Amino acid sequence: MEQTQTKRIVPVNRIILGITGGIAAYKAAELLRLLIKQSMEVQVVMTEAACHFITPTTMQGLSGKPVFTDQWDASVPNSMAHINLSRAADAILIAPASADFIAKLAHGLANDLLSTLCLARNCPLIVAPAMNREMWLNAAMQRNIAQLIADGVQVLGPDNGVQACGEEGMGRMLEAEQLAQDVLAFFQPKLLSGKKILVTAGPTYEAIDAVRGITNRSSGKMGYAIAQAALELGAEVTLVSGPTALAKPQGAQGVDVQSAAQMFEVVKQHVGSCDIFISVAAVADYRVAQPSAQKIKKSVSNVALELVPNPDILAYVASLPKPPFCVGFAAESENLAEHAEQKRRSKKLPLLVGNLAQHAIGSDDNELVLFEDSGSHILPRANKLTLARQLMQHIAHRYKGASN
Numbered sequence: 001m002e003q004t005q006t007k008r009i010v011p012v013n014r015i016i017l018g019i020t021g022g023i024a025a026y027k028a029a030e031l032l033r034l035l036i037k038q039s040m041e042v043q044v045v046m047t048e049a050a051c052h053f054i055t056p057t058t059m060q061g062l063s064g065k066p067v068f069t070d071q072w073d074a075s076v077p078n079s080m081a082h083i084n085l086s087r088a089a090d091a092i093l094i095a096p097a098s099a100d101f102i103a104k105l106a107h108g109l110a111n112d113l114l115s116t117l118c119l120a121r122n123c124p125l126i127v128a129p130a131m132n133r134e135m136w137l138n139a140a141m142q143r144n145i146a147q148l149i150a151d152g153v154q155v156l157g158p159d160n161g162v163q164a165c166g167e168e169g170m171g172r173m174l175e176a177e178q179l180a181q182d183v184l185a186f187f188q189p190k191l192l193s194g195k196k197i198l199v200t201a202g203p204t205y206e207a208i209d210a211v212r213g214i215t216n217r218s219s220g221k222m223g224y225a226i227a228q229a230a231l232e233l234g235a236e237v238t239l240v241s242g243p244t245a246l247a248k249p250q251g252a253q254g255v256d257v258q259s260a261a262q263m264f265e266v267v268k269q270h271v272g273s274c275d276i277f278i279s280v281a282a283v284a285d286y287r288v289a290q291p292s293a294q295k296i297k298k299s300v301s302n303v304a305l306e307l308v309p310n311p312d313i314l315a316y317v318a319s320l321p322k323p324p325f326c327v328g329f330a331a332e333s334e335n336l337a338e339h340a341e342q343k344r345r346s347k348k349l350p351l352l353v354g355n356l357a358q359h360a361i362g363s364d365d366n367e368l369v370l371f372e373d374s375g376s377h378i379l380p381r382a383n384k385l386t387l388a389r390q391l392m393q394h395i396a397h398r399y400k401g402a403s404n
Contacts, residue, residue, distance in 0.1 A: 013187050014041045016085060016092040018114045019059070021049025023164040024096035024130035024173040029054060031095055032062050034180035043085060045069070045114050047101070071113040086121040093183060094118070095156075096130030096173045099141055105153070106144035126154040126186065128179055133169030156182050181385075185232040188389065191396035193234030198274040198324070199227045200267065200281035200313065202242035204260045208305065209292035216282050220244035222329075222366065223280035225388035227252050230278075233392055238274070240266045242281060260284050260310035267313055271324065276399055278327045279314040286310060318347050325399045328352045336369065337376065344371050351398060353391065370394065 015035060019028045035042050044059040044067045056067035066075070068085065086092070094101065094114075101115065105127070110116040118125060127148065135141060136158060149155060157174040174182070201223020206214040220241060227239045228249040237252040240263055248254040255270075257263045260283045271277060286307035296303065318326045328349050330340040333356065340354035352371045367381040368391065379390050 013039075014088060014090045015043070015183070016089045016117070017042050017044050018092060018094040018097075018118070019044065019046045019050040019054070020094060020096055020098040020101040020114070021047055021053060022096045022098045022130045022173075023053060025050050025053035027173055027176050028095055029058055029062060030176035031179055032059060034176055035183065036063070038180060038184050040183075043068070043089070045085065045117065047112055047114050049098070049100075068113060071116060083117075083120055086117045086123065089121070089123050091124045091126060091183075091186065092118060092121055093126045093128070093179075095128035095179055097127040099129075099131045099135045099138075102127065102129060102141065102144050102148065106147040106151075124152075124154065124186070126156060126183065128156045128173050129158045129171070130173035131158075131171045132163060132165055133167055133171045136169075136171035154186065185228075188229075188232040189393075190234035191393065191400070192230060192276075195235045195275045195399075196238070196273055197227075197230045197235045197276045197278065198238050198240070198267065198270050199223055199230065199278045200240045200263060200283070201227065202244040202246075203282050204242045204263060204284045204310075205258045206260065206284050206287040206310075207258075207291040208288050209294065209296045211295050214284060214286070214288070215243070216284065218242075218282035218331075220246050221364065221384050222388065223278075224249060225384040226278055226280055226392060228385060229388035229392040232389070233396055235276075238270050240270070240281070260287060260313070264311045264313050264316070267317065271317055271320070274324050276327070276395065277314075277317050277324045278329075278395070279317070280329045281313075282331065283313060284310055314349075315347050318349055325350060325395075325402055327395060330354045332356060337371075340369070340371050341376075350402065351395065372398075 017032055019025050032042055042063050043065055044063050046056055046067055046069045051069060056069055060067045104115045105118060108119060110119045145155060156179060158170055159172040159174050160170050161172045162168050163172055202220030203216045203218040208214065224246050227237050230237045231249055231251045239248060239252045240255045240257060242257060255266050257266055287310050289306040289308045314328050317323055326349050328347060330343050330352055332339045336354050336356055340352055344352035350372060354369045354371060355366055365381055365383045366387055368379040368387055370377045379387050
């Protein structure tokens, strides 16, 4: 089967990064760097108060563009920076968004460049609050946040933790890495809006006795990344996960299981209402026929375990009278194309995703090969969330084509 490498054109999103007065302004430098790294075009606008915490020179050096701070900037020919800047943007991100600036936004005030361009915008507005915990919990602030949400403003955070003042609680601005990921997610096309997706992830654990079991080295990272990418495309996601150390993606309905049998039962409960089933979990092929309820004591004698096959969850779902769109995963140690294509055909799957286990398990990046009727296509090595986003867009288009 001929393999081709999938080439994707990454659109450039244009962002205004607005910085207001607060100690969290130091995080804006790293945030700017990460946004540019994600191929975004960033224009920085700062309030007068922000300039007391981080300098325009720093932000200009990182962005490679002049930083705007003054509504009456003489370098703007028509003296309408608030119009010119907002019309050239796909979104405005205020990070950090101080209590004062949030109050301005909630009440429509426009007494400086940044607040004026937010009021004059014709693009989405995203704010990342940053303030003392008592300020965040103040009734007036909560009214202002509620008003922004009602007005369609996207609010990211805040987070809980130790604050610059030494107190601890809600009000910390999200870390730059999280904000950069959230902004990238914001721009993902909502190709799966209203669709229900069922994802299995992680390893399974098959008990030998009360303390021992059979499992595998799957970290669950790929399955969790796929759940995150599906959420970003607007889907309702149920994530059925074996034992992992990962946090569930915000917005996903998580169901934790241990064994393959438990995973099978949960899948059977949910599969009837899902549109797409993505089987990423590394389900154990075998379980112990008679696990011991007590710990098997160590002895000099050999111990023989009788193993019996576990249910094939993917095969079951794919063979239903009216199956969802099924996507399987195959982690092989050799002969990937041969084994993956054989698995795809035997289970009659429209799409199977293959990878070499020794290059993928436990790592943060991977290379994927998509096997389908039209041939095989490579998604080049990248971090797992990037691959998951590419894969989910491909699945969304395949699902739409299959549904028409």
